[in-house]
Amino acid sequence: MNLATQIRLPELKNVSPEQIVATARQSGVVGAGGAGFPTYVKLQSKAEIFLVNAAECEPMLKVDQQLMVTEAQALIQGLRYGMQATGAKEGIIALKEKYRQAIATLTPLLPENVRLHILPDVYPAGDEVITIWLATGRRVPPAQLPITIGVVVNNVQSLINLAKAIDEQHPVTHRTLTINGAIQRPMTLSVPLGTKISELIEYAGGCTVANPAFINGGPMMGKYLADIDTPVTKTTGGILVFPDDHLLIKRRLRSNEQILAMAKTVCEQCRLCTDLCPRHLIGHELSPHLLVKSMGYKQFAKPSTLLSALTCSECSVCESYACPVEISPMRINQMLKAELRAANVRYEGEIEPQDPMAEHRMVPISRLISRLNLQPYYQEAPLTELSWTPERVDIPLQQHIGAPSVPVVHTGDQVRVGDCIAEPASDALSVGLHASITGTVTDITNHAITLCRG
Ligand code: SF4
Numbered sequence: 001m002n003l004a005t006q007i008r009l010p011e012l013k014n015v016s017p018e019q020i021v022a023t024a025r026q027s028g029v030v031g032a033g034g035a036g037f038p039t040y041v042k043l044q045s046k047a048e049i050f051l052v053n054a055a056e057c058e059p060m061l062k063v064d065q066q067l068m069v070t071e072a073q074a075l076i077q078g079l080r081y082g083m084q085a086t087g088a089k090e091g092i093i094a095l096k097e098k099y100r101q102a103i104a105t106l107t108p109l110l111p112e113n114v115r116l117h118i119l120p121d122v123y124p125a126g127d128e129v130i131t132i133w134l135a136t137g138r139r140v141p142p143a144q145l146p147i148t149i150g151v152v153v154n155n156v157q158s159l160i161n162l163a164k165a166i167d168e169q170h171p172v173t174h175r176t177l178t179i180n181g182a183i184q185r186p187m188t189l190s191v192p193l194g195t196k197i198s199e200l201i202e203y204a205g206g207c208t209v210a211n212p213a214f215i216n217g218g219p220m221m222g223k224y225l226a227d228i229d230t231p232v233t234k235t236t237g238g239i240l241v242f243p244d245d246h247l248l249i250k251r252r253l254r255s256n257e258q259i260l261a262m263a264k265t266v267c268e269q270c271r272l273c274t275d276l277c278p279r280h281l282i283g284h285e286l287s288p289h290l291l292v293k294s295m296g297y298k299q300f301a302k303p304s305t306l307l308s309a310l311t312c313s314e315c316s317v318c319e320s321y322a323c324p325v326e327i328s329p330m331r332i333n334q335m336l337k338a339e340l341r342a343a344n345v346r347y348e349g350e351i352e353p354q355d356p357m358a359e360h361r362m363v364p365i366s367r368l369i370s371r372l373n374l375q376p377y378y379q380e381a382p383l384t385e386l387s388w389t390p391e392r393v394d395i396p397l398q399q400h401i402g403a404p405s406v407p408v409v410h411t412g413d414q415v416r417v418g419d420c421i422a423e424p425a426s427d428a429l430s431v432g433l434h435a436s437i438t439g440t441v442t443d444i445t446n447h448a449i450t451l452c453r454g
């Protein structure tokens, strides 16, 4: 262990793997992106490598790259607790060279068994299957979890939350997110869970276009946001504002019928979508051009081709970058997934050799920004202290995969920030939920607990 580590990093608390798991569950730590997979489940595995996914490769989101500077100690503490829980002997923080301040801050803090891995500035370096491949050379087989090849992956905010839960007994009450695009004051800030997104847009000075439309998340994987009174949850990574005639909005508003009609009539089977599909490149069967073709001739498609739709990561490379005629293989895969999951079937194919061109076919971020016409809306969004508390928050009982949390408060109860308001559902995949503002419980429904200040 180097001297800098001895000086700067606090001692790890004397906690057993079981206590780390229990604290993560009770404190409400979940994956900060995607569906919010409860972190405690990952911490129950036994792993060789504990990987921090700090790629943040969605253009316009600026959360992890800034938190790695301001919360560097907590990140490494969280990683060490993760390694302690899983027994991992090696820790890796995978990030990009352009996050220079983060690299400079983290480097002197690294314990001997933790290293930085510098990722190329490509998309989707942050798809965990691709992050693992780039950082370790290991390939996750299709439809399998990273733990099958000895790796556990967590993101930056989850590990900071884990460290705070263990070291400071501070549960998850806030979410750090970026507000960017056609907005007066683009910013990245930590906000109480349950805050209305519309209030944050107002806090950031409002929109700069007369016809705003909104995306919850990044430009590639984010979802169209129809109702901006939606509350912030543990998985709200960013709010992006664009004019409603921007291509990112128009694509998201296409109906399934339009997508299918285009697939059946316009596809020229050039297979560019397959040649650039990251999962295909690392050796998964998934071949989006065949799935598009199968829309016209489903009865003749190979069963495993159809089932391979289940292994699509929905990274959007095929829709947003590859296809020259605006077809969306990703949306077709989403439709197929819904059908296949309803039929309760699984994909069981093996991993194949990776494409010899794989490393050269990931999409440079600069090209993506240009292709998606993001330049007019791309802002730095610096980390900003929130100098305001919402009057009211509506905290959803389900912000994670699994069973909703179970309320333990009653209407009229007074709560303080950090008080438990809902317990994990017993004998189920579930986590605890905590007050994000100090105030009174004013309403409890099957879906949410409402708190008002005072
Ligand atoms: S969204 Fe398209 S490019 Fe991405 S994994 Fe799925 S099929 Fe491949």
Ligand code: SF4
Binding pocket: 266, 267, 268, 269, 270, 271, 272, 273, 274, 288, 289, 292, 322, 323, 324, 325, 326, 327, 328, 329
């Ligand atoms: S890139 Fe577009 S046109 Fe080419 S095969 Fe894929 S869906 Fe068809």
